[in-house]
Amino acid sequence: MGSTRPATRDTAQRTGTEKRGAVVAALMLAMALAALDATIVSTAVPQIVGDLGGFSVFSWLFSGYLLAVTVTLPVYGKLSDTFGRKPVLIAGAALFLLGSLLCAVAWNMAALIAFRIVQGLGGGALQGTVQTLAADLYPLEERPKIQSKLSTVWAVSAVAGPGLGGVLAAYADWRWIFLINLPIGAVALWLIVRYLHEPERERGTTGTRARVDWAGALAVFACGGVLLTALVQGGVAWPWLSGPSIALFGTGLALAAVVVWVERRAAEPIIPGWVWRRRTIAAVNLALGALGLLMVAPTVFLPTYAQSVLGLAPVAAGFVLSVWTLSWPVSAAFSQHVYRRIGFRNTAMLGIGSASLILLAFLFLPYPGEAWQPALLMLLLGAALGLFQLPLIVGVQSTVGWSERGTTTASVLFCRQTGQTVGAALFGAVANGVLASRLGGASDLDSVTRALDSGAAAPEATRRAIADAVHAVYLGASCAAALAFLVLLLLAPRRFPVLGEDLTEALTEDFKEDGR
Numbered sequence: 001m002g003s004t005r006p007a008t009r010d011t012a013q014r015t016g017t018e019k020r021g022a023v024v025a026a027l028m029l030a031m032a033l034a035a036l037d038a039t040i041v042s043t044a045v046p047q048i049v050g051d052l053g054g055f056s057v058f059s060w061l062f063s064g065y066l067l068a069v070t071v072t073l074p075v076y077g078k079l080s081d082t083f084g085r086k087p088v089l090i091a092g093a094a095l096f097l098l099g100s101l102l103c104a105v106a107w108n109m110a111a112l113i114a115f116r117i118v119q120g121l122g123g124g125a126l127q128g129t130v131q132t133l134a135a136d137l138y139p140l141e142e143r144p145k146i147q148s149k150l151s152t153v154w155a156v157s158a159v160a161g162p163g164l165g166g167v168l169a170a171y172a173d174w175r176w177i178f179l180i181n182l183p184i185g186a187v188a189l190w191l192i193v194r195y196l197h198e199p200e201r202e203r204g205t206t207g208t209r210a211r212v213d214w215a216g217a218l219a220v221f222a223c224g225g226v227l228l229t230a231l232v233q234g235g236v237a238w239p240w241l242s243g244p245s246i247a248l249f250g251t252g253l254a255l256a257a258v259v260v261w262v263e264r265r266a267a268e269p270i271i272p273g274w275v276w277r278r279r280t281i282a283a284v285n286l287a288l289g290a291l292g293l294l295m296v297a298p299t300v301f302l303p304t305y306a307q308s309v310l311g312l313a314p315v316a317a318g319f320v321l322s323v324w325t326l327s328w329p330v331s332a333a334f335s336q337h338v339y340r341r342i343g344f345r346n347t348a349m350l351g352i353g354s355a356s357l358i359l360l361a362f363l364f365l366p367y368p369g370e371a372w373q374p375a376l377l378m379l380l381l382g383a384a385l386g387l388f389q390l391p392l393i394v395g396v397q398s399t400v401g402w403s404e405r406g407t408t409t410a411s412v413l414f415c416r417q418t419g420q421t422v423g424a425a426l427f428g429a430v431a432n433g434v435l436a437s438r439l440g441g442a443s444d445l446d447s448v449t450r451a452l453d454s455g456a457a458a459p460e461a462t463r464r465a466i467a468d469a470v471h472a473v474y475l476g477a478s479c480a481a482a483l484a485f486l487v488l489l490l491l492a493p494r495r496f497p498v499l500g501e502d503l504t505e506a507l508t509e510d511f512k513e514d515g516r
Contacts, residue, residue, distance in 0.1 A: 006167040006194040008051045010412030019195045020195075022194070022195040022458050023133070023137065023192065026187075026191035026195075026196075027133060027134060027188075028149060029131045029191075030185075031126070031127075031130050031150050031154055032184070033184060033185055034126040034127050034130075034156045034160070034393055035153065035154045035158045036158075036164070037065065037119060038062075038066060038123075038158060040162065040165040041061050041116075041165055042162045042165060044165045044166065044168070044169035044174045045058055045061070046062070046169075048174050049109075049174075051174065052108050052206065053109055053112070054108065057109060058109065060116075061112065063232045063233070064113050065116045065117065065120040066232075066417070067120065067225055067229065067232065068119070068121045068122045068123070069127060070228060070414060070417040070418060071124075071221050071228065072120070072221065072492035073124050073413050073414040074220055074270055074407070074411065075220060076088055076124050076125045076128050076129060076406075076410060077406040077407045077409060077410020077414075078129070078212075078213070078217075078268070078406065079130050079212070080410075081184060081404060081406040081407050082212060082268065082403075084380065085132055085406065086198055086223065088123060088125055089129040089133070089192055089196075090189065090192060090193065091125065091183055091193070091439065092123075092124065092126050092129060092191045093122065093124070093188060094189065095121055095122030096185060096219060097122070097181060097189070098118065098122070099116070099118035099120075099495050100182060101182065103115040103175075104179045105176040107463060112184065119498025127414070128409055128410040128413055131393070131413065132405055132406045132409045132410075133196075133393075134146045135397040135398075140398050141336075143398075144308075144332065144333055144394060147332060147394060148250075148330075148332040148333035148390065151328060151329045151332050151386070152328075152329035155324070155325035155328055155329065158361040159193050160320070161507075163315075163318070166469075178287065195232075198405060211268050212450055213262075213263070213270050213469075216262045216266050216269050216271070219259045220259055222255050223252060223255035223259050227248075227252035228421050229248060230245060230248035230252060231424075232424070232425065233245075233248075234248075235432070259271070268446070278494055279491055279492065280396060280492060281396055281399070281408055281412075283491040284393075284412055284492070285411055285415040286415070286484070286487045287348065287352070287487050288393075288419070288484075289416060289418060289422075290481065291385070291388065291484060292417060292421075292422075293368035293419040293423035293426070293480040294477040294481050294484075296423035296424050296427050297423075297427060297476070297477035298337070298381065298477075299321065300376065300427070301427070301431065301470045302470070303320075303321055303375070304466065305467065305470040306320045306371065308366070309369075309372075309467045309470075310368060319375070323375050324379060324381055325382065326382065326387075327380070327386065328382035329386065331385075331386030331387050333386075335386065335387050336394075338350070339391045343494065343495055344394070344495075344496045345492045345493070345494060345495075346396075346494075346498065347387060347388075347391040347486055348391045349485055351385060351386070351387030351389075351391075352385075352484045352485050352488070353386030353481075354380075354382070354479050356481035357478075358377055358381045359378050359474050359481055360474070360478040361377060362374065362470075363471045367464070367467055368463065383407045388484075393409075396409075396412060396496070397497060399497050399499060401499060403432070404450075423477075423480070426476070427476055427477070430472050430473055430476060431470070431472065434468050435466070437464035439461065439462065441464050
């Protein structure tokens with residue numbers, strides 16, 4: 001009898017490890033789906049337009065998806081704190097798969113855009129809830145492992161998306177871009193349903209049923225949608241100072257006032273005031289907003305630079321960008337050894353300070369230069385940003401309890417996504433302004449990119465103009481990194497107020513129980 005109890009405990013622990021491993025596998029699959037669908041359509045646009053038409057509005061295949069993801073993040077974060085992560089993740093995955101199926105059977109461009117928005121409505125739940133569950137499943141000392149895995153999945157999937165989309169469109173049919181989501185998502189959904197069991201938690205001291213701020217959710221959705229649409233389409237579909245831009249920004253500001261009015265009166269607001277009143281969360285929100293801003297420089301402008309200035313083929317240009325997916329997760333995993341010694345804030349400042357200098361170094365690359373030079377900078381940039389992002393996410397999640405973690409994580413991701421949207425609009429305007437001044441106002445970056453896609457070689461004057469434009473963008477990105485450094489220095493506390501791990505331990509113990 002003496003040996004039975006330890007054996008039983010070992011079996012329970014082994015079962016718990018297996019169940020948690022199954023949930024982690026589901027989270028990685030869900031993260032891969034969300035990352036892939038942000039980029040996988042890009043190289044299949046010619047086939048899609050050739051089949052469905054609608055060339056003038058095809059950009060909404062990307063914008064619609066990303067807008068839906070961004071504006072739903074705060075809503076799903078609050079819902080996961082109210083009802084638990086599992087129902088929100090299941091509902092989001094089901095909605096994402098429904099949107100994928102509808103995209104595969106779309107009959108025209110308008111229908112495909114509408115169904116991409118449905119996909120994005122589910123994708124917002126995948127992104128936010130996956131990151132929140134990662135913090136729920138692991139205690140503080142183990143979170144870098146799961147976060148580095150998710151970072152690797154996200155980076156590899158985002159970079160591989162265009163290539164996979166091109167292969168499916170060329171050798172199968174563009175509809176397989178969406179159909180491939182169904183078996184992968186079904187496996188993730190089954191693993192979540194089968195293996196994720198959250199312990200029961202108290203809903204409140206009054207014992208009343210949880211109330212959902214649906215008015216606030218609608219106001220946040222409308223405000224975010226209008227303002228992000230103004231940023232995405234401004235300078236592209238219409239000039240910045242045109243009637244549509246002014247109308248959208250005016251409407252967005254009016255809706256922002258409505259959001260503030262509704263949220264102040266809500267018992268359980270979608271965006272609670274404490275998200276911005278607490279120094280740690282506010283600082284991380286602003287710092288990761290700056291991260292989203294600076295990431296636009298390499299992800300949007302570096303491939304064009306590599307093709308036009310360096311003369312690389314599209315595949316080789318993609319490789320110059322993708323090298324940061326090698327160093328980012330490695331640096332993220334290593335960051336735990338640094339922040340345990342010097343703290344979350346100082347580690348993040350070390351990373352973003354290094355990133356600012358690396359981005360600035362891009363301006364001093366020789367013209368036209370060799371491919372290994374920007375590739376080396378991207379390798380170093382990935383290492384710096386891995387040292388910056390993960391300590392902030394792990395740190396801020398550790399300052400709140402289970403009932404606030406979903407809202408906190410969603411606010412961080414929302415700010416990063418919004419930063420990317422603002423960065424695309426801001427740096428796009430900067431690049432186009434430089435090109436216009438160098439080429440006499442006859443060109444913009446979109447026309448240059450289309451010419452490169454058609455196989456045309458860029459003239460020498462255009463090459464130099466593109467180099468100058470990308471240099472200006474990287475200078476702006478370096479300033480954004482410096483801004484993030486100052487935010488952390490002046491606003492973030494020297495030591496993050498980390499809470500205990502009672503709730504994480506409760507969820508971990510749940511995985512050790514058989515028959516749940």
